[in-house]
Amino acid sequence: MPATPSLPTPPRSRDAAHLAVSGVSRSFAGRRVLSDISFTARAGDRVGLIGENGTGKSTLLRILGGLDRPDVGTVSHAASHGSLAQELPYPSDAPIGRVLDDAQQQALAARDAVERTGAALARDPDDPALPTPTARRSRRPTASARGRRTRAEARRSRVSA
Secondary structure, three states: OOOOOOOOOOOOOOOOEEEEEEEEEEEEOOEEEEEEEEEEEEOOOOOOOOOOOOOOHHHHHHHHOOOOOOOEEEEEEOOOOOOOOOOOOOOOOOOHHHHHHHHHHHHHHHHHHHHHHHHHHHHOOOOOOOOOOHHHHHOOOOHHHHHHHHHHHHHHHHHHO
């Protein structure tokens, strides 16, 4: 059986763990690739994963990235995480424009949502249907905030007049 990747286990601290792996095992067609892998990594830790071909490095990374599931064990990580594939999911003859367009789709959709929300706020800043930060909703406006609102209302009335 090939050796499984082994990573040092830093001191355990649930509060500081950015990534926690406990007892992860994975098999393919009856061949165990990972056996009882456990480690933690804190935010800012640098972790290396080295081993011979076929020892489960890519499998472990796919599990850590959420692209595969372990047969046994758990993986928990901070809310924000991601993975970068070694190879692009495009055929070799795909035009670069298509790749770049696809890469920008999420950012463009976010920009469009911000622009729509901004336009809606400009039309009616008090519209309860618009997203409002919780902190602003839960606090009573301060005198300076009331003053800014009054000045903003005065500007709107001058513009519409």
